[in-house]
Amino acid sequence: MIQPTVNSDLRPFHEFAEYVTKLVQLSRTSHVEPGWESKVDAALNGQAGAELRRVSPLKTRREFGAFFTGTDLGARLLDLCSAFDRNSVIYDPTCGAGDLLVAAARRLPIEKNLNATLTQWGKQLIGTDLHREFVHGARIRLVLLARQRHRSNSKLKKTPAQFFPEIKVANGLRQIHLLKQATHLLLNPPFGLEKVPKNCAWASGKMTLAAEFVANAMEHANEGAELYAILPDVLRSGSFSENWQKHIEQLSEIRRTQSFGIFDSSADIDVFLLHAIRVKQRKLTHSGSWSPLIAKNRTTLGDLFEVRVGTIVPHRDEEIGESYPYIHARSVPAWATVREFSESRLHSGRLFQPPFVVIRRTSRPEQQYRAAASIIAGDVPVAVENHLIVCSPLDRKVGSCRQLIKQLKLPTTNDFLNDRIRCRHLTVKAIKQIPIEG
Ligand SMILES: C[S@@+](CC[C@H](N)C(=O)[O-])C[C@H]1O[C@@H](n2cnc3c(N)ncnc32)[C@H](O)[C@@H]1O
The missing domain is CATH 3.40.50.150 (Vaccinia Virus protein VP39)
Structure with a gap:
């Protein structure tokens, strides 16, 4: 103890x-x-x-x-x-x-x-x-x-x-x-x-x-x-x-x-x-929801997208390997679709194949959008910094990314995230639990 x-x-x-x-x-x-x-x-x-x-x-x-x-x-x-x-x-x-x-x-x-x-x-x-x-x-x-x-x-x-x-x-x-x-x-x-x-x-x-x-x-x-x-x-x-x-x-x-x-x-x-x-002690295999707004029996973002944190930690990771387009939280404008990349980086680790959506990991409850996002399009795999959360559509369609962007802009998504996670760092788990409308 x-x-x-x-x-x-x-x-x-x-x-x-x-x-x-x-x-x-x-x-x-x-x-x-x-x-x-x-x-x-x-x-x-x-x-x-x-x-x-x-x-x-x-x-x-x-x-x-x-x-x-x-x-x-x-x-x-x-x-x-x-x-x-x-x-x-x-x-x-x-x-x-x-x-x-x-x-x-x-x-x-x-x-x-x-x-x-x-x-x-x-x-x-x-x-x-x-x-x-x-x-x-x-x-x-x-x-x-x-x-x-x-x-x-x-x-x-x-x-x-x-x-x-x-x-x-x-x-x-x-x-x-x-x-x-x-x-x-x-x-x-x-x-x-x-x-x-x-x-x-x-x-x-x-x-x-x-x-x-x-x-x-x-x-x-x-x-x-x-x-x-x-x-x-x-x-x-x-x-x-x-x-x-x-x-x-x-x-x-x-x-x-x-x-x-x-x-x-x-x-x-x-x-x-x-x-x-x-109550009397009981055995549980996994914990239930600690958030009242978590959708039960509803489609959530995690059902439609693979969600991961970007892999590059800029000051820690060695720049070795081949050169790839590189994105970080300041290089992709919120709500834009990005096809051309101003920065590149040598990288030998995990890359992400477009199309996908990136969400900024850091946000405050009082901001207009908790999950400010952008679409990353194009054909070339991209290296992603770890202040971005990557949501790759399971159907690999850019249309699904557009749908997701609409969803992330909704006040209901803000309400959900503000209730689900007050601290400034959004987690993969919270992002996966975002309810999808329609
Ligand atoms: C966050 S304050 C809250 C005080 C009070 N419960 C309130 O709501 O105003 C936490 C209190 O825990 C006390 N504390 C810290 N460790 C403790 C311990 N092991 N046993 C008893 N009190 C402790 C601190 O002195 C402090 O007064």
Whole structure:
């Protein structure tokens, strides 16, 4: 198992403690004091994340995977949940300053008075994080929420730590007993890349820690437990994550995946939301679709075209062999039909025989066309750079290439790709899954 190590003496977020102290003071101030309500609103809506950004550099936040969930994203995730009741036990293994726990507590019932609510919530809300400043922040923010919902100045009978004994400093990958208590798991884990140990059955090389947190949660959760997670989009759309997806599907039923877009302006990474339910472990030969728009029983691009990535890596490949026309992303105008080639290159590897369509591999979701393409015609085999994806029609007809170009220009293709693969590098798998109209 991948186990992140953090030296607890290091306290990379010690400056966040000052902000938590202010929240403690706010929790002791009367709710009728002018400005109390709006200060609590701010404390529960994004201020913790803003404070974290203010006191710790991006490098540190990246190193420890500390990016708190914004209010909108947290609410979107919780909107996927069915209602909680007094028996729900909600666990966030990497709780940070409690943004997801706060979002969940907004949907928990309240009791007859403030102390009773906090006692009840303390039985239902569990959280772990490696950093004590965050854990203190999570507890005090829940106290603030309870006071705001009750509009009460009642004296608290216990400290926040006593009300929330299960929100604590701990490694979220090792709390098997907490995972077993949970009816609902909320997760926005660190996304950093970690080396995968040799004995891992579902990944090799380096893998995002998010994959490990989901796998760990699903391996140990009880049957029927529900997972709601914010995850990097590469886990849904990257071809390297197929084994991970299969592993998760063997343990759970994927109820929903929903593309969200960029996490926030400080963490420029595309995320999706996952709702899965732990089921009895089952054997699957291949994983199902993690994209809601993937066409079932419909013709897709991969049925009609052979799809491959261009083979030439310009600065790596030696220029040996015969001279051939050479194309790369900047040498073929989008949507044009190219028959004459301005560049050539010595090449001894794979060539592509026209006619075929090339799609630029790099594109952003906000661009007008996700799959800007060109037709390559003529009789001579062509050398293709690896920033282009080559789609060769199985019937070898240029008419099929024209049909494909029309299809790639359609808004439905853009919608499909924007949902299927938010990250900037289109994959062969995603291209093959493009539904073909008519
Ligand atoms: C992306 S943040 C999300 C925090 C919180 N769940 C939220 O949604 O705002 C991930 C959190 O995981 C914590 N973390 C990283 N590794 C952890 C581990 N092994 N166990 C527990 N927490 C961990 C970080 O300190 C950070 O607060």
